[in-house]
Amino acid sequence: MEKVTLALAKGRLSEKAMGLMARAGIRSKEFDELGRKLVFEDDSGAYRFILVKPSDVPTYVDHGVADVGIVGKDTLMEENRPLYELLDFGFGACRMCVCGFEGRRPPVGAPLRVATKYPRIARAYYGEKGQNIQIIKLNGSVELGPLVGLSDVIVDIVESGGTLKANGLAVLEEVAPLSARLVVNRVSMKTKTEKIQRLIEGFKQALKEDEA
Numbered sequence: 001m002e003k004v005t006l007a008l009a010k011g012r013l014s015e016k017a018m019g020l021m022a023r024a025g026i027r028s029k030e031f032d033e034l035g036r037k038l039v040f041e042d043d044s045g046a047y048r049f050i051l052v053k054p055s056d057v058p059t060y061v062d063h064g065v066a067d068v069g070i071v072g073k074d075t076l077m078e079e080n081r082p083l084y085e086l087l088d089f090g091f092g093a094c095r096m097c098v099c100g101f102e103g104r105r106p107p108v109g110a111p112l113r114v115a116t117k118y119p120r121i122a123r124a125y126y127g128e129k130g131q132n133i134q135i136i137k138l139n140g141s142v143e144l145g146p147l148v149g150l151s152d153v154i155v156d157i158v159e160s161g162g163t164l165k166a167n168g169l170a171v172l173e174e175v176a177p178l179s180a181r182l183v184v185n186r187v188s189m190k191t192k193t194e195k196i197q198r199l200i201e202g203f204k205q206a207l208k209e210d211e212a
């Protein structure tokens with residue numbers, strides 16, 4: 001039997017994704033010791049999982065080595081790959097925002113210096129506004145940008161707002177609401193239609209039961 005391969009993001013989303021799968025009837029004993037084995041199967045043998053870095057999920061699905069993936073909308077927007085986005089799971093909810101010191105403006109005529117882990121999202125956002133910016137790519141602790149004078153603002157994820165508050169920063173603009181999504185490889189959708197549709201139906205049912 002041909003398996004469906006699912007790319008599962010390590011980190012913040014993994015626990016909720018596994019919980020949802022369990023409610024959709026997909027279980028694996030490996031779920032209990034996540035992080036050790038990078039390739040494993042569910043207990044029925046119908047699904048194979050590959051455990052990947054969150055930002056790599058779209059890459060694996062786009063190349064077809066995974067048929068489906070569970071990944072944050074931020075990563076999808078940043079990677080911008082030609083995938084089918086078929087479900088919004090609702091968990092992993094947060095917002096992509098422009099943040100900085102309230103009331104502070106960059107010098108007139110100078111480009112706005114934007115520190116971010118998400119250069120594509122930032123470029124698209126300011127491009128639409130026709131604003132001249134300079135991107136400063138960071139890989140974490142992005143809030144440091146304005147604190148140390150590296151940037152005027154940041155484009156980053158805000159969930160509780162705790163990190164901003166602890167550093168005296170505020171949300172200045174909202175770029176997009178975010179949550180975890182199900183993505184599907186375009187070819188897999190044609191070659192494994194029934195199996196993928198069954199998987200989607202299982203997820204939808206589990207989500208419906210969560211709401212009830």
Ligand SMILES: Nc1ncnc2c1ncn2[C@@H]1O[C@H](COP(=O)(O)OP(=O)(O)OP(=O)(O)O)[C@@H](O)[C@H]1O
Pocket residue numbers: 009010011012013053054055071072073074075092093094157158159160178179180
């Ligand atoms: N407070 C939050 N901070 C960051 N991501 C969050 C938050 N809340 C929900 N998310 C979602 O969780 C996803 C995965 O976050 P996680 O921190 O595990 O990965 P990551 O930021 O790519 O990690 P890293 O780059 O440290 O490996 C994000 O892409 C986002 O969609």
Ligand SMILES: O=P(O)(O)OC[C@H]1O[C@H](OP(=O)(O)OP(=O)(O)O)[C@H](O)[C@@H]1O
Pocket residue numbers: 139140141142143156157158159160161162163164
């Ligand atoms: O609004 P909050 O609930 O405070 O969450 C938002 C913070 O969490 C994320 O950082 P993460 O913890 O992934 O660390 P990082 O700075 O290393 O990316 C994000 O980049 C913000 O810094």
